Amino acid sequence: MRGKPKLAVYWTGGCGGCDVSFLELGPALLDVLSQVEIVFWPALVDTKRADLEELPPRSITATLVNGTLRTEENVEMVRLLREKSQLVVAFGACAHLGGVPGLANLASREEILRTVTGNGFRLAPPPGGDAEDSPPELLGAARPLADEVAVDYTVPGCPPMPSLIGPFFEALLSGDLPDPGHVFAQEQALCKECPRTREDRKLTKVLRPHEALPDPQECLLDQGMICMGPVTRGGCGAACPKAGMPCTGCVGPTPEAGDPALAMIAALGSLVRAGDEGPAAFAAEDRVLDTLVDPLGTFYKYSLPVYVRARRAA
Ligand code: SF4
Ligand code: SF4
Ligand code: SF4
Incomplete structure (x- = not known):
């Protein structure tokens, strides 16, 4: 691998806990950060979608996506990240399996919006209003990352704990990655x-x-x-x-x-x-x-x- 690996981290429909979980690595996080180049991580550095769009295809070594897919924008962003990345990693239970937000699939989109917004609920813009007056375009259901793009690896957990994050970064930084599809956890119970x-x-x-x-x-x-x-x-x-x-x-x-x-x-x-x-x-x-x-x-x-x-x- 020439130069430092380029890293992206993105947060779709999640709680933010996965982004915070990197801190649990403690001093080892400083080692990791010194060995990668962060090219896109909106929660940590000031990077915008336009910055991502300008990157050449497959120019990001690895993108870690956390959160469930819940909106049309989530889908657009993970498709874009897939195009720009050599490896895409489902990071955390939401990206891996849908996660806790996936329990909302027991309710319809309308029921969710009505619960959140009360009687002001609407799916379409009000008469004379524009799209910005509308709630975000929710998908019909929460979906795991692999429903939309090919996923190379999974770092599971809610949020992933250092014993699972650490081996992923060791593999990435050493270039000794396991076969695609690997889940960075035990197979035994x-x-x-x-x-x-x-x-x-x-x-x-x-x-x-x-x-x-x-x-x-x-x-x-x-x-x-x-x-x-x-x-x-x-x-x-x-x-x-x-x-x-x-x-x-x-x-x-x-x-x-x-x-x-x-x-x-x-x-x-x-x-x-x-x-x-x-x-x-x-x-x-x-x-x-x-x-x-x-x-x-x-x-x-x-x-x-x-x-x-x-x-x-x-
Ligand atoms: S015991 Fe481990 S796998 Fe089970 S909920 Fe707690 S952190 Fe997750
Ligand atoms: S996996 Fe857990 S910690 Fe991570 S975004 Fe989902 S709910 Fe939050
Ligand atoms: S041994 Fe019992 S308490 Fe421990 S993980 Fe298994 S079921 Fe849970």
Whole structure:
């Protein structure tokens, strides 16, 4: 690679946490910044769309996109960035899987706008008004980055943690990049790196985190809390279970798990039945799972746009 790698970072429909997450690298961030040339990063340096448009095709070594695709402008910008970049990286759960903003796909565009703007809601300019008087052009649904452009790599998480960002920059700066499609996280489940002890106790009820003070050593799932650890990629060091909170799955499902809801329901079912079979065992499974509040928001907290495509709102 001749000269310093040219880096771009762009934020579409997200909360800004991914842009801030680079700071978590601490002093290592200074090393990274000294080894790259930032050519476009609106949150950090004064760069405008016009600056990007003037760059030759493929002149950016790597562009990190965070946020979900929610507006027409998001789509225009990621297409432009794709054209100007050798590598495009989905950075964070929103770009990777749609993220938390993707839960809005359970509502229609009109319902979202009416909730946000109240009775002043409108999709078209008012009579005599111009386009600037209108709300932003929302897509029919939130979409992950790979829905619109080819994605070379993924740095997952909400936001990505240093243990996942660091290996990406090491690979980029050394030129020793993995095969395209690589996700900078473990393929094995989070439970493998969690220090809590598992005994596969029979599950008799589902608890929300505020309903009990968990035992500090024992697996949270064994204690009745919905911890997504069995179906989520490792790589964060089990940050949430170590702090007494169940994993909500921000790094995304393991390749083996696939759809996180189906995989977790299967895991929960086996914990409820705990070796029992027959109609009574399955009725018990239904009773316990019926106590789960907000199953879609629990199982697809970060990935609804990927796994519930058929129900996308128009
Ligand atoms: S992945 Fe999380 S931290 Fe990053 S933009 Fe989305 S909601 Fe914010
Ligand atoms: S607390 Fe969660 S991550 Fe840890 S072992 Fe239990 S299910 Fe797995
Ligand atoms: S424990 Fe789960 S929710 Fe917490 S950071 Fe790790 S993958 Fe994300």
